[in-house]
Amino acid sequence: MVLEVKNIKKSFQGNIVLSDISFGLDSGEVMAVVGPSGAGKTTLLRCINALETSDGGSIKVDDKYLYREEKGKMIYADKKEMKDIRKKLGMVFQNFNLFPHKTVLENIIESPVNVYGVSKEEAIAEAGKLLQMLELTEKAEAYPHQMSGGQRQRAAIARACALRPSIMCFDEPTSALDPELTEGIAAIIEKLAGQGMSILVITHDMGFAKRIADRIIFMEGGQIVHSGTKDEFFEGSDNERVKRFIQS
């Protein structure tokens, strides 16, 4: 298991957003987390990326704890462990958050070169491969504002891939895309999974989840209401709430 989430809890000012979330992600697996708005999907993803702290539970990436609970106290990874974990954990934000003052190539090599000490030549060579895979080679020297939404998203994926993470997280990757681009991103996710990357996708697009996922988790009200393989989910689910959501 590359990612193990156990009993994660989170509340904001007494408002429970996540209550007792547990699941695991296997190597090379594509998992979609679906559910209505406000279900806590994005908060879950932010907890996994340590953009939010968690009130309880543990998260393990490969064999390193991002945090764990011991005797009611949260113990976080120290700086060095955190840096190692971040390297294994890629994140593509819903609005991409590319660095506007850097070209696509600079966006991709920024972290490898300046945080992880990869040589510039090596980082550029690696970036070249990613740009080719994502059909962005001719945009290497472009700035984010000079590109379309779809291109920006692919640049963000390239940047997140630069350190060859073992897990890639996507937050609502289809929210701003037309159907054609949605198919494109599905193909990219397939390709990444084919290379052995594990993928965690937050989406409320059921068609997209069906297209890409091996396993689906349905969340509502901060809880996992249902989880199972894609087939179980779309055909065999006897959960009323899930049925209604799929049909809507």
Added chain:
Amino acid sequence: MLSYILNLLPSMLEGLKMTISVFILTLALSLPFGILIALGRLSGNKLISSIFQLYIWVMRGTPLMLQLVFIFFGLPVVGITFDRFDSALLAFVLNYGAYMGEIFRAGIQSIEKGQYEAAKVLGFGPTKAFIRIILPQVIKRVIPPITNEVISLVKDTSLVYIVGLGELLRAGKIASNRDASLVPLAVAAGFYLILTALMTEGFKRYEKKYAYFE
């Protein structure tokens, strides 16, 4: 007339030299100082943040002329003495640092949260994220308001006469009184206009240099 102006020039240029020294040193020191003030003001530590808030309030809430007087005439009372030029420079940097600080603060706060988060998930620590990711974007956004401050600074340098430094306007005034003529003041005005024009043009170019991204 022309020969009269030529006669004025040596003393005026001497004053101009002082004006430019105060101006350049204040600018060079108050910008980095302003960044520090902004960071202090935005500190998560409530005590630090309120100390800087108090500082900004005092520095922006009292006249620069009064601050000059305090530093040059007041501090010696408690045993701290600076020479004229250092007093003037200190007052200017302390004062302008507060204004620059507020400009940088607004600039830093205008950067989207997502930029910090992107840096974070890419492994950046806070310092590196600030220097490499946030600050370049802040600089682009603060150039126009800083240009305003710089133009104010050109003219505020005339205040250093308070501590007995001979700057451009004072040279003009002395000649004006001596010769009962407004021409020296007009010459001083001409120099100020040239300085502000140079600064406006310089910052415009700097702004263009940052136009490559949005």
